[in-house]
Amino acid sequence: MIEYIDSIGFLSFPDMVGMLQSELKNRFEVDSSSSKIYGDLILQDSCKEILPYWSKCTLTKPFILHFDSIGEAARELKSIQRNWASYQFTQFRRSALIQEKLPYINLKVKKFPFTIPQSPIGIFTLLDSNTLIGSAQTSSFLPAGNLVLEEDHENPPSRAYLKLQEALCRFVSHFDVDFPDENSTCFDAGACPGGWTWVLRQLGSSVFAVDRAELVPALMNDSKVKFLKHDAFTLKPNELGRFDWIFSDVICYPIRLYEWVNLWLDSGLVKNMICTIKMQGEIDWNLVEKFAEIPNSLVVHLNYNKHELTWMHCEK
Numbered sequence: 001m002i003e004y005i006d007s008i009g010f011l012s013f014p015d016m017v018g019m020l021q022s023e024l025k026n027r028f029e030v031d032s033s034s035s036k037i038y039g040d041l042i043l044q045d046s047c048k049e050i051l052p053y054w055s056k057c058t059l060t061k062p063f064i065l066h067f068d069s070i071g072e073a074a075r076e077l078k079s080i081q082r083n084w085a086s087y088q089f090t091q092f093r094r095s096a097l098i099q100e101k102l103p104y105i106n107l108k109v110k111k112f113p114f115t116i117p118q119s120p121i122g123i124f125t126l127l128d129s130n131t132l133i134g135s136a137q138t139s140s141f142l143p144a145g146n147l148v149l150e151e152d153h154e155n156p157p158s159r160a161y162l163k164l165q166e167a168l169c170r171f172v173s174h175f176d177v178d179f180p181d182e183n184s185t186c187f188d189a190g191a192c193p194g195g196w197t198w199v200l201r202q203l204g205s206s207v208f209a210v211d212r213a214e215l216v217p218a219l220m221n222d223s224k225v226k227f228l229k230h231d232a233f234t235l236k237p238n239e240l241g242r243f244d245w246i247f248s249d250v251i252c253y254p255i256r257l258y259e260w261v262n263l264w265l266d267s268g269l270v271k272n273m274i275c276t277i278k279m280q281g282e283i284d285w286n287l288v289e290k291f292a293e294i295p296n297s298l299v300v301h302l303n304y305n306k307h308e309l310t311w312m313h314c315e316k
């Protein structure tokens, strides 16, 4: 029997339970003394509906299910909705057997560029062999909030390429637009050694790449990459002209990024932006809120982000 509970569940990114707890406390003033922790899953009683960045999947209407058999657990979940994915910290085999009895969902590694399906997907977690916590309603269209992309171990100049690939997947799904293509003009700020520029070149776009240090030779010799050794933040929008996409992975104080982003938005010379907000020490939540409040914007924490958030903006 399914029994709804007066709680909200927050599934943290791997090894980031501490970051999630700190966000719950400092951003949402949640009293964590009453929370229960199951691996990466935090269950918070009598909590209002909130969406922390460091929760990769939030269980917005959780329930407890006591069951006698694998078949019974699968039947109960199926009676609520079709799609389910699991997060496990224990009972891995039993959970896999339940998943096998549920309707098929594609849990394979995804090939970039990948468009995230916009269909609801629930989550369940076994607490012991006969009890699970689940929620049909979650904050994510990804299975348990996961997006794992196929890796290329040979060609990209840095692993940062995965971060931009994930950001672009999230961007096109959220704003319902196309990926950059061969007609797109892009400005990559803080581009060295070239992981992000490499992704954009794979999509066929031309890239204006700015950094204090050069990119890898393959990109420096690419006729569709124009490199400038410069401080990206002191270049004036009206001197550079119009771009379809502007990216920044510059390591800087968030306030510096915020001012630069607004300079470009005020210029009216950019359509789309994706920027990493690097967190140093205590997070300035008021400033993060200001990024989120920029019209047509989204702030997210990506699977491929560590101690940073990603801000996205789309001028449709």
Ligand SMILES: C[S@@+](CC[C@H](N)C(=O)[O-])C[C@H]1O[C@@H](n2cnc3c(N)ncnc32)[C@H](O)[C@@H]1O
Pocket (backbone or CB within 6 Å): 157, 158, 160, 161, 189, 190, 191, 192, 193, 194, 195, 196, 197, 210, 211, 212, 213, 230, 231, 232, 233, 249, 250, 251, 252
């Ligand atoms: C995290 S790395 C970027 C990695 C890159 N996105 C990639 O995919 O390979 C940050 C870069 O920002 C550059 N940087 C820092 N301050 C900068 C500034 N004011 N203007 C331009 N580049 C800057 C650094 O030189 C460094 O190469």
